[in-house]
Amino acid sequence: MNPPQNPGAELLIACPSCHTPLRLAAPGMGSLEGSVVWSDGYRFSPLMPVPPRIYRCPGCGGIAWVNSSPTLGYLLPDTERTEENAEWFAAPPVGILDEAGLLEALSLAQEPEAELELRVASWWRSNDLCRVSPPVTAPPRSDAALENLRRIVDLTADGDETLLLFRAEALRHLGRFDEVAETLQGVYCSDFAPAKSKQLEWASQKDNRLYKLFEALELGFAEDSEETTENPPPGDSSGAGSFFPGTLSSET
Numbered sequence: 001m002n003p004p005q006n007p008g009a010e011l012l013i014a015c016p017s018c019h020t021p022l023r024l025a026a027p028g029m030g031s032l033e034g035s036v037v038w039s040d041g042y043r044f045s046p047l048m049p050v051p052p053r054i055y056r057c058p059g060c061g062g063i064a065w066v067n068s069s070p071t072l073g074y075l076l077p078d079t080e081r082t083e084e085n086a087e088w089f090a091a092p093p094v095g096i097l098d099e100a101g102l103l104e105a106l107s108l109a110q111e112p113e114a115e116l117e118l119r120v121a122s123w124w125r126s127n128d129l130c131r132v133s134p135p136v137t138a139p140p141r142s143d144a145a146l147e148n149l150r151r152i153v154d155l156t157a158d159g160d161e162t163l164l165l166f167r168a169e170a171l172r173h174l175g176r177f178d179e180v181a182e183t184l185q186g187v188y189c190s191d192f193a194p195a196k197s198k199q200l201e202w203a204s205q206k207d208n209r210l211y212k213l214f215e216a217l218e219l220g221f222a223e224d225s226e227e228t229t230e231n232p233p234p235g236d237s238s239g240a241g242s243f244f245p246g247t248l249s250s251e252t
């Protein structure tokens, strides 16, 4: 079943544990206009919200990947309520996982890629408290959040250039400023040069705050820029933002 491309379409899934029907926004077309990328790689696109890929079921309290949940169908904005689909209309929305919930979900990460996705998502939720520009203070960190950051540093040690940018940011948030420059030696593609030079500057100033990295204007979005988001399997960090200012894409 291919997802519809209508804005406002909803996906109906069943919780794999208790089979409760649940609804969430269907991945669809959107515009990247107005997007902002933060220094932790998180991209906020007001006209293209990224649906959750993992959720808490309000029926049984369990956590499940959207991709591991059977698809029941789609509700379009103009779908009419009938006797057959009444249960769908009554379905509750999936529960959104917070910082702690995403760490709780680690038991569902079979592969290192899925573990990294959940750990980065949890880090983003803790950073959400400080998404202001210019920055005021560094995001507060619990012991669990610090351990999460250290694990992100370990998991990205041998990663590609995008992962090394995540690693440099995590090191900076941990106050390990000397290691930021060391890690960024592995980033040489000119596309990443603006992100790299900003990271080096903040690290040299021993600044561990979250910054707005790129805004829509710097990204050079065309008025009609559009992209399709699919629901990729766990471990694919689509929607993870990008450190590449030219062709901001959800593919990483």
Ligand SMILES: [Zn+2]
Binding pocket: 015, 016, 017, 018, 019, 020, 057, 058, 059, 060, 061, 062
């Ligand atoms: Zn359930």
